[in-house]
Amino acid sequence: MVEKLLALKAGGFYFIGKEGERTSLEVKVYGNDVEKAIKILKRQIQKEGLLKEIKTRSFYEKPSVKEKRKRREARVKRMKASRFKRRG
Known part of the structure:
Protein backbone atom coordinates (compact mmCIF):
# COMPACT_ATOMS: atom_id res chain seq x y z
CA MET A 1 0.00 0.00 0.00
CA VAL A 2 2.88 2.34 0.73
CA GLU A 3 4.02 2.09 -2.88
CA LYS A 4 0.69 3.48 -4.05
CA LEU A 5 0.69 6.40 -1.65
CA LEU A 6 4.34 7.36 -1.60
CA ALA A 7 6.49 7.49 -4.70
CA LEU A 8 9.98 8.81 -5.33
CA LYS A 9 10.30 11.76 -7.66
CA ALA A 10 13.35 13.70 -8.76
CA GLY A 11 14.03 16.10 -5.91
CA GLY A 12 11.48 14.81 -3.40
CA PHE A 13 8.52 12.60 -2.60
CA TYR A 14 4.89 12.90 -3.49
CA PHE A 15 1.80 11.05 -2.41
CA ILE A 16 -1.66 10.74 -3.85
CA GLY A 17 -4.00 12.66 -1.57
CA LYS A 18 -7.77 12.81 -1.46
CA GLU A 19 -9.56 13.03 -4.80
CA GLY A 20 -6.43 11.90 -6.66
CA GLU A 21 -4.48 15.12 -6.22
CA ARG A 22 -0.73 14.96 -5.87
CA THR A 23 0.85 16.56 -2.87
CA SER A 24 4.54 17.13 -3.08
CA LEU A 25 7.02 16.89 -0.23
CA GLU A 26 10.40 18.24 -1.16
CA VAL A 27 13.59 18.36 0.89
CA LYS A 28 16.84 19.78 -0.35
CA VAL A 29 20.12 18.43 1.01
CA TYR A 30 22.78 21.02 1.76
CA GLY A 31 26.41 20.13 2.46
CA ASN A 32 25.81 16.35 2.35
CA ASP A 33 23.83 16.58 5.61
CA VAL A 34 21.48 13.70 4.83
CA GLU A 35 20.55 13.10 8.47
CA LYS A 36 19.12 16.60 8.78
CA ALA A 37 17.25 16.20 5.48
CA ILE A 38 15.70 12.94 6.72
CA LYS A 39 14.58 14.65 9.94
CA ILE A 40 12.97 17.44 7.94
CA LEU A 41 11.26 14.92 5.63
CA LYS A 42 9.91 12.96 8.61
CA ARG A 43 8.55 16.17 10.13
CA GLN A 44 6.85 17.09 6.84
CA ILE A 45 5.33 13.61 6.50
CA GLN A 46 4.01 13.79 10.06
CA LYS A 47 2.61 17.29 9.52
CA GLU A 48 0.77 16.17 6.37
CA GLY A 49 -0.69 13.19 8.21
CA LEU A 50 0.67 10.72 5.68
CA LEU A 51 1.67 8.04 8.19
CA LYS A 52 -1.78 8.08 9.77
CA GLU A 53 -3.39 7.82 6.33
CA ILE A 54 -1.17 4.89 5.34
CA LYS A 55 -2.05 3.13 8.59
CA THR A 56 -5.80 3.58 8.09
CA ARG A 57 -5.70 2.55 4.43
CA SER A 58 -3.53 -0.53 4.94
CA PHE A 59 -6.57 -2.64 5.91
CA TYR A 60 -10.24 -2.51 5.02
Missing part, protein backbone atom coordinates in the same frame (compact mmCIF):
# COMPACT_ATOMS: atom_id res chain seq x y z
CA GLU A 61 -12.27 -0.71 7.64
CA LYS A 62 -15.99 -1.38 7.84
CA PRO A 63 -18.13 1.74 7.58
CA SER A 64 -19.49 1.25 11.12
CA VAL A 65 -15.97 0.97 12.56
CA LYS A 66 -14.86 3.98 10.54
CA GLU A 67 -17.75 6.04 11.91
CA LYS A 68 -16.94 5.02 15.50
CA ARG A 69 -13.27 5.92 15.00
CA LYS A 70 -14.16 9.33 13.59
CA ARG A 71 -16.55 10.01 16.49
CA ARG A 72 -13.85 9.05 19.00
CA GLU A 73 -11.28 11.28 17.25
CA ALA A 74 -13.75 14.19 17.25
CA ARG A 75 -14.44 13.69 20.97
CA VAL A 76 -10.72 13.73 21.77
CA LYS A 77 -10.28 16.86 19.65
CA ARG A 78 -13.16 18.61 21.47
CA MET A 79 -11.73 17.64 24.86
CA LYS A 80 -8.31 19.02 23.93
CA ALA A 81 -9.87 22.26 22.69
CA SER A 82 -11.91 22.71 25.87
CA ARG A 83 -8.86 21.99 28.02
CA PHE A 84 -6.93 24.64 26.10
CA LYS A 85 -9.76 27.19 26.56
CA ARG A 86 -9.87 26.63 30.32
CA ARG A 87 -6.12 27.08 30.60
CA GLY A 88 -5.84 30.12 28.30
